[in-house]
Amino acid sequence: MKKIFNLLIITALLASIMISCHKGIPVESIKLDKQELYTHAGGTAKLIATILPYSATERTITWTSSDNSIATVSGENYIEGIVTGKAIGTATITATTKDGKFTASCTVEVVNPEPEMIPVTGGTFTMGNSEPYTGPEHQVTLKSFKLGKYIVTEKIWHAVMGGDVKPESKDFPKQQVSWIDVQAFIKKLNELTGKKYRLPTEAEWEYAASGGNKSQKFIYSGSNNIDDVAWYTGNSKNTAHPVGSKKANELGFFDMSGNMWEWCNDWWDLYSDEPQTNPTGPSTGDYRICRGGSFANPASVCRIITRVCINPDGTGVIGFRLAHD
DSSP, X not given: OHHHHHHHHHHHHHHHHHHHHHHOOOOOEEXXXXXXXXXXXXXXXXXXXXXXXXXXXXXXXXXXXXXXTTEEEEOTTSSEEEEXXXXXXXXXXXXXXXTSSOEEEEEEEEOOOSOOEEEEOOEEEEEOOSSTTTOOOEEEEEOOEEEESSOOBHHHHXXXXXXXXXXXXXXXXXXXXXXXXXXXXXXXXXXXXXXXXXXXXXXXXXXXXXXXXXXXXXXXXXXXXXXXXXXXXXXXXXSOOOTTOSOOOTTSOOOSSSSSEEEEEEEOOOOOSSOEESOOOOSSXXXXXXXXXXXXXXXXXXXXXXXXXXXXXXXXXXXXXXXXX
């Protein structure tokens, strides 16, 4: 009788274990690797879902979009959701566990990757001054062109090039990019848009920073008071700031003094004192031109006339804005 009783207990325990194994380890939560994501129409980006605990038995996920006309999502291998931008706008991508009890969401913004451009009417101006490396003064005549109102932001960069951007950084200037990196961005942007964006020439940059045909001959781009128009060592707290958070210059351009150095297309060389028309700089060289100064520089370096030379594959507190004929 005792053996039969023990056998019944063992059988009951085995049944309990089998039932427990059949039920498996339940899901407790789900999370995504991003809360915000940026792409362009036709662009794709990846979301990764994590089901917790990692030992949970059921790991199937359903992916949905709040607006398939803005962005769609597919999840062929469950934990990955491939987001495709369809049209400019915002949609919410949601990952849901099989039992429907747990969800995680990401806001997807499909952006226009083209920068806001300001037309610059051509004209003749005096470029440079009498200081070493920024002189001699010489007359330059430029045809009309367009220039980006802002430095290219993190959001626009990642919408074109992919990768992750922290939501709090989306409106900050893209930095730590070399001249070579910028060429890759421009190539991809031009393929997307069918247009011919480029970096400004040094002469175009200085003409626009000086206010073009509306120039008031300010020391900094838009003012003689640097605190009005620029982030520099005196007010930046040693960090970059969102684009457009200071006053614009005479033509409506922001941050052409301070915040972030800006690449120009030209190779470095000393100026000639001869008058020039639409100069593009030397045909070859070792270094490219950067202008404008940055948040990490004193006021004297953020003057319009300041110019420095940087190796084309160099990075740092350097960004860029785009030009177009």
